[in-house]
Amino acid sequence: MTPALTVLAADTELAEPVAGGVQLVLAALAGIAVIVVLITVAKLHPFLALIFGALTVGIVAGVNIGDVLESFADGFGTTAAGVGxxxxxxxxxxxxxxxxxxxxxxxxxxxxxxxxxxxxxxxxxxxxxxxxxxxxxxxxxxxxxxxxxxxxxxxxxxxxxxxxxxxxxxxxxxxxPPHPGPLTAIDLLGADLGITLALGVAVAIPTVIVAGPLFGKLAGRWVVLDVxxxxxxxxxxxxxxxxxxxxxxxxxxxxxxxxxxxxxxxxxxxxxxxxxxxxxxxxxxxxxxxxxxxxxxxxxxxxxxxxxxxxxxxxxxxxxxxxxxxxxxxxxxxxxxxxxxxxxxxxPVAGIILIVAAGGGFKQVLVDTGIGTKLAEWATAANISVILLAWVLAVLIRLATGSATVATITASSLMLGLVEGMSTGQVSLIVLAVGAGSVFFSHVNDAGFWLVKEYFGMSIGQTIKTWSIMETVLSVTGLVLVLILGIFI
Structure with a gap:
């Protein structure tokens, strides 16, 4: 999951893009590819692989190496101080x-x-x-x-x-709510807490059933692990x-x-x-x-x-x-x-702390290059429903930065002008759509990905086939249920 502890409202605004959108996307993809190759092919420790991945993002994005190292150190330190x-x-x-x-x-x-x-x-x-x-x-x-x-x-x-x-x-x-993520979105969008809580429980129960016991039974056949x-x-x-x-x-x-x-x-x-x-x-x-x-x-x-x-x-x-x-x-x-x-x-947890902190450093480099901001701008220009747009914005920022908190705060902020005139129930559904999108497909730029990988003793591929897909199932199921509620509210 997200290292939400590391950045809870610490930096509610994503940085301005340092380069063109295509270059930033290529930078993020290159950094992720370096991490995966170094760990799976070169068998390098994830702690070192994450450092090289962050450097790759900065180099391809055209950022000064010193600035990249500073961003990584900031993210590493914040994550270690919070999560560690x-x-x-x-x-x-x-x-x-x-x-x-x-x-x-x-x-x-x-x-x-x-x-x-x-x-x-x-x-x-x-x-x-x-x-x-x-x-x-x-x-x-x-x-x-x-x-x-x-x-x-x-x-x-x-x-x-x-x-x-x-x-x-x-x-x-x-x-x-009262989890900090939904509470932040409620505050930013001016939603009603009681209605959001009731709708959130209504969405969460079937979502947990689908992504939990039902998907877990299937995933248990894909990946067999010793305890x-x-x-x-x-x-x-x-x-x-x-x-x-x-x-x-x-x-x-x-x-x-x-x-x-x-x-x-x-x-x-x-x-x-x-x-x-x-x-x-x-x-x-x-x-x-x-x-x-x-x-x-x-x-x-x-x-x-x-x-x-x-x-x-x-x-x-x-x-x-x-x-x-x-x-x-x-x-x-x-x-x-x-x-x-x-x-x-x-x-036993010393290595986990270092890996999780390095994941926070890699995420901070992505945040500071502005790729999340660029992706949000692209999604805002799309002509889609408000609920779907809220979910897409959160998904794109989540994929780019690895942080559900950054995704929640940024997507909610971008939706402010679009919720004016909506009913209380509809605004609550926007909050839930943002929340569902913020947990989409956890991968290598998410410190929570490394935490699950290490605790379960899985390879990167096994973690993707279980944890990452579970997050995706949870996110999509939540969106579907919110869209269904939107028909009646």
Whole structure:
């Protein structure tokens, strides 16, 4: 998905084009081609490939190399400061969830109350609930250990289980307030929040069904993956050699099956405590969104409080601290074991942070060359329906920049003159059309693309066949439903 955390309203205007439209399109295509070739053919690390891709865009567009490097550094730093810190905190919380047995408790409850056929639907619901107030990156990090364990326990494909959860996260990101994306479009276009929320839910439910469980079943046949071991828990069964003994008895170095058995036998936090711990950051961020909506007075103590504790960084920091007690101590882990758990959570995500940050740098180079602006100008000149135009504008800017937030803000701004005189319901449909277009076909210039690729352990081709196509199905389904609603509203 988009690295929305990196640029949320940080730069609401795309840059003026630095060259002609054809040259800019060629520059973007050349940069993307360099990235794909370097990774798939030369087997270069994506971090380096993204740097060379950004340089290629700048060179072909005729931009000074120094300016290209400055743009890349700005995008890299902004992404690392926003997404990077959150990924690190999320990884700590995820490791606590796994090591304490809390993830097992959630999985046991889900598996115990759902048949294998119903599990993808349950994961879609979980993804939608978690994704409502949260940025995609945070929700993904929180859900990954659960996705891994559900796939392993149920013997379903990782893709079949994971795609529905991703669809739920992504649909909330683009379609339903109080997520920041739709809220921004609502504010820019002057739409009614209540009507947009109701219509957004009406569009999101069937959209998640189509792009989630239904498409996930198909994608699971296209791409077959082994479940990664990134969040496999350490053995805290009470003696120093427990992990080695379990592995030896299992006959494997990893001892996945035996580790799971060991975890389920020891003390672990209850389902209620685990659910509270997982939903705590969700509740804090949801609380901030609701307080911002319903309390206009910025001097109000409640609003000031939630403005602090409801920020993503603070909400996750609080979740980690609370999790040390509810999850760590709830599983009878010692202070040393909790410290070790937090320490070992960071190395596995270091590479992900660098790749995601480099994706943000590549995106910023595209933004600063003005290709998104040029594509928006071309689409505005087309003679198509207002709803379809809103979707096309968001799609083109999304494809060019990789950012759903930039696509949402820019497309909404371009639609301002076209919504005058429309009914309240019609303006809400324009908001939803922009939101649907903003999640279209995530690819290599989207930091979220690299996040999904690395967490699922997929190749670029596999990521396109699963994640990118899922985003496209979600976007097109959302557009179709909005157009259908437009007939009656």
């Amino acid at each position: 810190v959150l990924i690190a905190l999320g990884a700590m919380f995820a490791k606590l969830l796994a090591d304490s047995g809390g993830a097992d408790e959630i999985v046991d409850t889900i598996v115990g109350h759902a048949s294998p056929r119903a599990l993808p639907w349950a994961m879609a619901l979980v993804g939608a609930i978690i994704g409502l107030p949260m940025f995609f990156e945070i929700g993904l990090v929180l859900l990954m250990p659960v996705i891994y364990l559900v796939a392993r326990r149920s013997q379903l494909s990782l893709v079949t289980v994971g795609i529905p959860a991703l669809a739920g996260l992504s649909a909330m990101h683009g379609l339903v 990664p071991h990134r969040f496999d828990p350490d053995d805290f069964s009470g003696n120093g050699g427990g992990g080695a003994t379990a592995a030896a008895e299992g006959g494997e170095g990893t001892g996945v099956g035996t580790q799971t058995a060991t975890r389920t036998q020891r003390q672990r936090p209850s389902f209620g405590v685990t659910l509270f711990s997982v939903l705590l950051p969700v509740a804090l961020m949801m609380g901030k969104a609701l307080v911002d909506i319903f309390i206009d007075d910025e001097s109000n103590l409640l609003r000031q409080t939630f403005d602090i504790i409801g920020r993503p960084l603070m909400a996750l920091l609080i979740a980690v601290v609370v999790g040390m007690f509810t999850l760590g101590r709830g599983a009878a882990m010692t202070r040393d074991q909790i410290a070790k758990c937090l320490e070992t959570s960071l190395p």
